[in-house]
Amino acid sequence: xxxxxxxxxxxxxxxxxxxxxxxxxTVIFGVLKVINFAHGSLLMVGMYVAYWIITATGIHPYIxxxxxxxxxxxxxxxxxxxxxxxxxKAEKNVREPITVIIVTTGLWYILDNLTLLIxxxxxxxxxxxxxxxxxxxxxxxFISVPKLCGAITAVITALAIYLFFQxxxxxxxxxxxxxxxxxxxxxxxxxxxxxxxxxxxxxxxxGIAAVxxxxxxxxxxxxxxxxxxxxxIIVVLGGLGSILGAMLGxxxxxxxxxxxxxxxxxxxxxAIVYGLFLLVLFIKPSGLFGIKQxx
Amino acid sequence: MTKEKINKTALIxxxxxxFTIPLFxxxxxxxxxxxxxxxxxxxxxxxxxxxxxxxxxxxxHSVFVGIGAYTSTILSLQYGISPWIGxxxxxxxxxxxxxxxxxxxxxxxxxxxxLATIAFGEGIRVMxxxxxxxxxxxxxxxxxxxxxxxxxxxFNFMFAGKEPYYYIILIMLxxxxxxxxxxxxxxxxxxxxxxxxxxxxxxxxxxxVAKARLTAMAISSFLTALAGTFYAQFTLxxxxxxxxxxxxxxxxxxxxxxGGRGSVAGPIIGALLLRxxxxxxxxxxxxxxPGLHLIIxxxxxxxxMLYQPRGLQEPLSRIYNRIIEKKILKTDK
Numbered sequence: 001x002x003x004x005x006x007x008x009x010x011x012x013x014x015x016x017x018x019x020x021x022x023x024x025x026t027v028i029f030g031v032l033k034v035i036n037f038a039h040g041s042l043l044m045v046g047m048y049v050a051y052w053i054i055t056a057t058g059i060h061p062y063i064x065x066x067x068x069x070x071x072x073x074x075x076x077x078x079x080x081x082x083x084x085x086x087x088x089k090a091e092k093n094v095r096e097p098i099t100v101i102i103v104t105t106g107l108w109y110i111l112d113n114l115t116l117l118i119x120x121x122x123x124x125x126x127x128x129x130x131x132x133x134x135x136x137x138x139x140x141x142f143i144s145v146p147k148l149c150g151a152i153t154a155v156i157t158a159l160a161i162y163l164f165f166q167x168x169x170x171x172x173x174x175x176x177x178x179x180x181x182x183x184x185x186x187x188x189x190x191x192x193x194x195x196x197x198x199x200x201x202x203x204x205x206x207g208i209a210a211v212x213x214x215x216x217x218x219x220x221x222x223x224x225x226x227x228x229x230x231x232x233i234i235v236v237l238g239g240l241g242s243i244l245g246a247m248l249g250x251x252x253x254x255x256x257x258x259x260x261x262x263x264x265x266x267x268x269x270x271a272i273v274y275g276l277f278l279l280v281l282f283i284k285p286s287g288l289f290g291i292k293q294x295x
Numbered sequence: 296m297t298k299e300k301i302n303k304t305a306l307i308x309x310x311x312x313x314f315t316i317p318l319f320x321x322x323x324x325x326x327x328x329x330x331x332x333x334x335x336x337x338x339x340x341x342x343x344x345x346x347x348x349x350x351x352x353x354x355x356h357s358v359f360v361g362i363g364a365y366t367s368t369i370l371s372l373q374y375g376i377s378p379w380i381g382x383x384x385x386x387x388x389x390x391x392x393x394x395x396x397x398x399x400x401x402x403x404x405x406x407x408x409x410l411a412t413i414a415f416g417e418g419i420r421v422m423x424x425x426x427x428x429x430x431x432x433x434x435x436x437x438x439x440x441x442x443x444x445x446x447x448x449x450f451n452f453m454f455a456g457k458e459p460y461y462y463i464i465l466i467m468l469x470x471x472x473x474x475x476x477x478x479x480x481x482x483x484x485x486x487x488x489x490x491x492x493x494x495x496x497x498x499x500x501x502x503x504v505a506k507a508r509l510t511a512m513a514i515s516s517f518l519t520a521l522a523g524t525f526y527a528q529f530t531l532x533x534x535x536x537x538x539x540x541x542x543x544x545x546x547x548x549x550x551x552x553x554g555g556r557g558s559v560a561g562p563i564i565g566a567l568l569l570r571x572x573x574x575x576x577x578x579x580x581x582x583x584x585p586g587l588h589l590i591i592x593x594x595x596x597x598x599x600m601l602y603q604p605r606g607l608q609e610p611l612s613r614i615y616n617r618i619i620e621k622k623i624l625k626t627d628k
Contacts, residue, residue, distance in 0.1 A: 035406040098405045103600050109593035113586030267425040274418030282399040
């Protein structure tokens with residue numbers, strides 16, 4: 001019983017981090033109406049950025065967050081500006097341009113293999129960081145400290161993004177563009193700049209997720225693929241475009257992955273995740289909870 | 296000379312070259328590269344029926360390659376059934392699976408369809424990797440299946456040299472190209488095209504878009520599985536990570552998108568351009584520049600999408616037509 005409680009707690013914590021990895025995906029979809037297939041690769045880039053900042057300066061991983069997140073914001077901002085924007089301009093009247101999906105797939109392949117080329121295939125991890133292997137002991141229950149910190153960061157990030165969209169002028173412009181791009185641009189909003197900002201925020205969210213992962217996760221060039229597919233599943237489970245949905249979807253996946261192995265071999269839990277995903281996709285493509293875009 | 300005559304001569308010349316290549320190219324390495332080139336051109340042409348003509352983006356076609364490869368291999372290793380028969384059996388299993396996948400997914404919009412096919416593909420790969428037996432059938436899970444190269448001969452679909460494989464895949468490719476050519480000029484082809492461009496308008500005209508797409512998916516999965524058996528017999532080793540992999544699904548889609556989706560020549564042009572890049576960079580740079588070909592693939596894909604969204608077949612066929620027209624003008628004078 002005590003193990004089950006421990007698994008549930010760890011599942012919720014890891015699930016919140018999964019939700020954080022998918023947060024950027026949902027924000028980008030909400031505004032650009034495309035699924036960013038390169039999102040996992042952006043997360044991977046973020047992990048390398050965090051890794052180099054932490055190993056080069058020796059600072060605490062969570063201080064590195066304040067350097068990595070802005071770097072990732074501008075990386076995403078200019079990635080969208082230089083590579084994806086021209087396609088939006090060329091296919092102005094297509095509501096959900098499939099070409100953009102294809103281009104982000106191309107980006108995925110370039111980023112992953114460029115990293116492989118430069119840094120090699122070896123697994124890296126940050127050996128001597130304050131959080132590595134730290135455990136919190138409550139009675140007989142052990143809770144991993146880096147996961148707890150990650151989960152807290154995930155909730156704060158989700159709230160921060162929500163408040164940014166609600167309370168700031170730029171945030172309102174982003175929401176307006178998300179609802180109706182034509183009308184928004186008639187109101188004097190530069191929709192392409194809003195796309196850049198949305199893509200930047202999504203990438204920065206991936207960067208924050210990356211920082212929460214590096215204290216306890218291995219870093220290698222194809223690490224993004226794992227989170228890419230998981231991210232797709234999470235956002236569809238929770239409802240594409242919804243921030244709350246991404247967090248809830250992440251927690252569901254986290255729970256299945258951590259509680260599932262109590263009852264079956266852990267590889268089968270992976271098959272169950274895909275099965276659940278397809279089921280939701282067929283029966284209720286708007287997501288398990290039917291949450292519409294909530295920001 | 297009329298244009299049609301020139302086209303026919305060019306086609307015959309092309310076929311003649313293709314059939315006589317093994318007489319000149321004796322190097323096993325280059326024959327191997329050519330065989331894989333045809334193999335990918337074949338897969339892409341089959342993919343194109345759904346991904347090109349029907350206008351959706353399937354990203355899980357390696358499932359059908361895997362089904363074809365595993366069905367014929369298990370049947371021949373455990374029951375002594377000729378891989379040729381297993382090939383047909385695998386194709387029918389793939390067809391049924393294709394219909395099962397298509398029924399709920401084909402109504403979905405762009406991105407959802409792509410995600411659903413990825414999930415199907417990955418879900419089935421995970422299962423194959425973790426199952427050792429289905430009843431009496433030995434799948435061998437994560438270890439893959441090795442085919443002992445003992446009984447060569449046509450009945451066993453196993454040959455000592457590479458030349459027979461070359462001719463088999465070449466003929467398969469010619470047949471599948473002929474088939475897509477005929478489909479593209481049939482009622483089904485027009486229905487698919489209309490449904491791909493403007494689904495609502497097509498439906499308003501009384502076209503059953505869903506039925507046309509379902510038919511395309513069934514044919515496509517059937518054809519793809521045939522190539523799976525060929526791959527198993529050619530490499531004599533199949534593994535869930537090779538025949539069921541996401542990378543294979545993506546490579547098929549990449550070749551089609553770069554060559555030109557929805558055209559008969561597109562897959563051939565795509566395979567002709569990309570396969571040599573992939574093979575040669577693996578041979579010459581594989582040890583110190585791993586993944587170089589995938590960077591090139593990605594970059595070419597982005598450039599093509601930016602400047603030639605209908606693929607490279609469009610500018611190439613325009614150039615080809617201009618040359619022919621000049622020739623005709625000259626001979627007329």
